[in-house]
Amino acid sequence: QSVLTQPPSVSAAPGQKVTISCSGGSSIIGNNYVSWYQHVPGTAPKLLIYDNSKRPSGIPDRFSGSKSGTSATLDITGLQTGDEADYYCGTWDNRLSAGRWVFGGGTKLTV
Amino acid sequence: EVQLVESGGGLVQPGRSLRLSCVASGFTFDDFAIHWVRQVPGKGLEWVSHISWNSANIGYADSVKGRFTISRDNAKNSLYLQMNSLTAEDTAFYYCAKDRRAAAGTDNVFDYWGRGTLVTVSS
Numbered sequence: 169q170s171v172l173t174q175p176p177s178v179s180a181a182p183g184q185k186v187t188i189s190c191s192g193g194s195s196i197i198g199n200n201y202v203s204w205y206q207h208v209p210g211t212a213p214k215l216l217i218y219d220n221s222k223r224p225s226g227i228p229d230r231f232s233g234s235k236s237g238t239s240a241t242l243d244i245t246g247l248q249t250g251d252e253a254d255y256y257c258g259t260w261d262n263r264l265s266a267g268r269w270v271f272g273g274g275t276k277l278t279v
Numbered sequence: 280e281v282q283l284v285e286s287g288g289g290l291v292q293p294g295r296s297l298r299l300s301c302v303a304s305g306f307t308f309d310d311f312a313i314h315w316v317r318q319v320p321g322k323g324l325e326w327v328s329h330i331s332w333n334s335a336n337i338g339y340a341d342s343v344k345g346r347f348t349i350s351r352d353n354a355k356n357s358l359y360l361q362m363n364s365l366t367a368e369d370t371a372f373y374y375c376a377k378d379r380r381a382a383a384g385t386d387n388v389f390d391y392w393g394r395g396t397l398v399t400v401s402s
Contacts, residue, residue: 213392
């Protein structure tokens, strides 16, 4: 059971838009930055979004992130077949004294 | 180009040990914290451990605390994970991931990852 909750799967047609949600408690997402990662099995995961809504260099603006309260969202517009992958949200969980990094359970995107 | 290459995975019996390595290139290794993250095949990502740039700040997930030891050799641009008392629940792909910061904190971001090495714990 992941600390962060994501839908197991989403799907949409090429060219369409999809939204992936990530929800957690106020002491997790509510107080910390969220990042998003794309992972095609067998390859290295890739950072898509950091600090809730910033894109690293090289990530197209079809990918966007936002956060509101205790939830975060990843939007992907103009879907391409190459976007098929697993998507994970992640953040810092400081509920315990030592703190730890936590990820959502992942969302499989089918285009 | 930033590259992280893990090695050392394989098949190991329950209760035995294994040491993973990660060699980094393309960036100033000793400027950044590095993490180990694992993924059970077909499951999600699980953060395992982190080490700050100078090894002064180290953390572990509860699931591996007391059994795994993270270390780094900045002269060799290398990260290690010594895994002892392995169980079937440790079977996973293990990834090393570079942080954008020098030490752990609430705004850590895993900005580059390796392709992982598979550890299988089975008799």
